[in-house]
Amino acid sequence: MAITTEVKVDLFRLPLPEPIEASAAGVMSAFDMVAARVTDSDGVMGMGYTVCHAGQGGSIAALIDGPFREILMGEDPDLIEGLWRRMYKACHYAGRGGPVSFALAAVDVALWDMKGRRLSQPLWRLMGGAQQMVKAYAGNIDLNFPVEKLVAGGLASVEMGFHSVKMRFGRPTLREDLARADAMRDALPDEIEMMADANEAWRVDEAMRAMRDLQRFDLVWLEEPISPDNFEGYRHLRAYGGVPLAAGENLHTLAEFATLIGVGGVDHPEPDLTTCGGYTPFLKVAKLAEANGLPVMSHGAHDLHIHCLAASPNASYLEWHMFGLDKFMANPLTVHDGYATAPDRPGHGVDFDWEQLGAYRV
Ligand SMILES: [Mg+2]
Numbered sequence: 568m569a570i571t572t573e574v575k576v577d578l579f580r581l582p583l584p585e586p587i588e589a590s591a592a593g594v595m596s597a598f599d600m601v602a603a604r605v606t607d608s609d610g611v612m613g614m615g616y617t618v619c620h621a622g623q624g625g626s627i628a629a630l631i632d633g634p635f636r637e638i639l640m641g642e643d644p645d646l647i648e649g650l651w652r653r654m655y656k657a658c659h660y661a662g663r664g665g666p667v668s669f670a671l672a673a674v675d676v677a678l679w680d681m682k683g684r685r686l687s688q689p690l691w692r693l694m695g696g697a698q699q700m701v702k703a704y705a706g707n708i709d710l711n712f713p714v715e716k717l718v719a720g721g722l723a724s725v726e727m728g729f730h731s732v733k734m735r736f737g738r739p740t741l742r743e744d745l746a747r748a749d750a751m752r753d754a755l756p757d758e759i760e761m762m763a764d765a766n767e768a769w770r771v772d773e774a775m776r777a778m779r780d781l782q783r784f785d786l787v788w789l790e791e792p793i794s795p796d797n798f799e800g801y802r803h804l805r806a807y808g809g810v811p812l813a814a815g816e817n818l819h820t821l822a823e824f825a826t827l828i829g830v831g832g833v834d835h836p837e838p839d840l841t842t843c844g845g846y847t848p849f850l851k852v853a854k855l856a857e858a859n860g861l862p863v864m865s866h867g868a869h870d871l872h873i874h875c876l877a878a879s880p881n882a883s884y885l886e887w888h889m890f891g892l893d894k895f896m897a898n899p900l901t902v903h904d905g906y907a908t909a910p911d912r913p914g915h916g917v918d919f920d921w922e923q924l925g926a927y928r929v
Pocket of ligand 1: 764766790791816866
């Protein structure tokens, strides 16, 4: 049996290719990436990472470097569920979400990657293997872009091979949001699907008005119309109907997903493994969704999410959005004819160029 002999943590602050805006977060010009590299006594190394807004990565890195390292060292890295539970419990008093979930994510992904590399298997096969190809959608259309740039971005995504394109809502008036959606719908070919993300822009009453007027776009979903904490509001909006609802990127625990799904508040659960504790809880959310007759999709980090979606029979969509991290990867994922294909390399198969990343170390 191999034991963990090294836990290495790195914090990078990476500038975005250009500033982007979402209703909840405002304008973002850089983000923090925390990477964990775990090595065992056989020399097998696994890597995991998480991302967050600039300035918040330090607390995540400190959790991995401190209490998580203490738990991992000298232990069998293959016992992922057991280690995950110990890390979660060790920090639950100041945790149950927040930076603890992000730190858990980086370590959990590293442990899964090690397992895959040790067994020479790609993760999507180890996790159950449902289908190697997953429908992908382009999620990089922004609230601060003038309408011409917004439409050009949508068309560029179609050119890249996407059949599904998402835009953001949350301009000062609903009229403006609708005009932007009209421009996008007019420009995109009829067969291209549209989704929209309001990033918590509205109250329940405002969301109801929006949902009434959005029906003409036949959106695949409307994402986060209201605050992620308002579970009762989601239940109310879903019962109001007319537009399917998506949410999950701001839920950081399995319990929060159980609550949202339990109240009947969502059509498209959208966990993000980098914010909810890694592959281990993502797979539980996916199965919870399946048991409730719902699909599961992902948010961000498409290079990591391709595996847990390819392992889920109820996978619907892979969001294509990772803040330009692709350029630091040896084999970035590609999309063809609307689909991404999970790689056959061992583990998650993501290899960063550490030397290039080193220029951004904090
Ligand atoms: Mg979103």
